[in-house]
Amino acid sequence: MSLFNSSVRRAVLSSKNLIQKPSLQNNVRYFSANRVFLQAEDSKKNGETKETPKEESNDSSKDKTPEQLELEESQKKIEKLNNEVKKFKDLYIRSVADFRNLQETTKKDVTKAKLFGAQKLSKDLIETIDNFGHCMKSFENKELSEELKTLKEGVEMTSNVFKKTLNKHGVEELNPVGEKFDPNVHEALFEIPDPSKEPGTVFHVEQLGYILNGRVIRPAKVGVVKMDQ
Structure with a gap:
């Protein structure tokens, strides 16, 4: 045991003497500083690597699954289709209203045509009746022969036929x-x-x-x- 202790003591003393040499001391200080610098770089890198997953985790939290993206796309399509349905429904309602107004207007026009389509013809026939009236006045306050009496009756009958025809058509x-x-x-x-x-x-x-x-x-x-x- 004493021999072991003495050998250890010699090894320590020799290493101490070596460290005390100027060249060795400079090397020790260089390696120590280099070691500190490397440790700082490592710690910095370790810090960056530790923060990076955190940022990635934040970005990943914003990402959505394909199912979610598909659902959102489907919702957008449904909303677009609903807007188009509202638009076409409004156009349909307006078209129906316009068509009904057109039907009513056409119905009124047809009715007016039936009632007053013969207005010009009626006016022309009225002038003919006036002429019959003037002819009848020419027989007033006069002694009429048989021939004139027959003529008067014929004119009167023709005038009455015209009047009845006009009455049938609303005149x-x-x-x-x-x-x-x-x-x-x-x-x-x-x-x-x-x-x-x-x-x-x-x-x-x-x-x-x-x-x-x-x-x-x-x-x-x-x-x-x-x-x-």
Whole structure:
């Protein structure tokens, strides 16, 4: 044991002497500083490597699974389709409303055409009836022979046929004698004071008026009792 202790003592002393040499001391200090620098670099690298997974973990938390991405894409498509459905539904409602308005307008136009389509023809036939009336007046206050009586009857029958034909198509005669004057259906030609009659009434008809299905196609030309001033 003593021999071992003495050999150890010699080894320690020799190593101490070696370290105390200037060259060896510089090397020891160099390696010690280098070791400290390397340890600092390692610690820095270790710190960066430790922080990197943390950042990656934060980024990875924002990532989504394919199922989630597919679900979001499906939701966007559904929302787009819903908007298109609303748009086309609105267009459909407007189209139906426009079509119904067109139906109503067409129906009214067809009705008016049925009621008043023969208005021009009716006016022409009314002028023919007027001519029959003038012809009938020519027989008044005259002694008529048998031939003239027969002619008068024929003219009267023809006039009545015309009137009945017009009545079938909605044409009615206006003979407003004794009625209150109405500027919508009457045309006043003159006014005469007459104490025996109510002012503003029709006392004379110069020309008969006619209406077609409630529409005046010719106002009656009349004389009116003058209003009191």
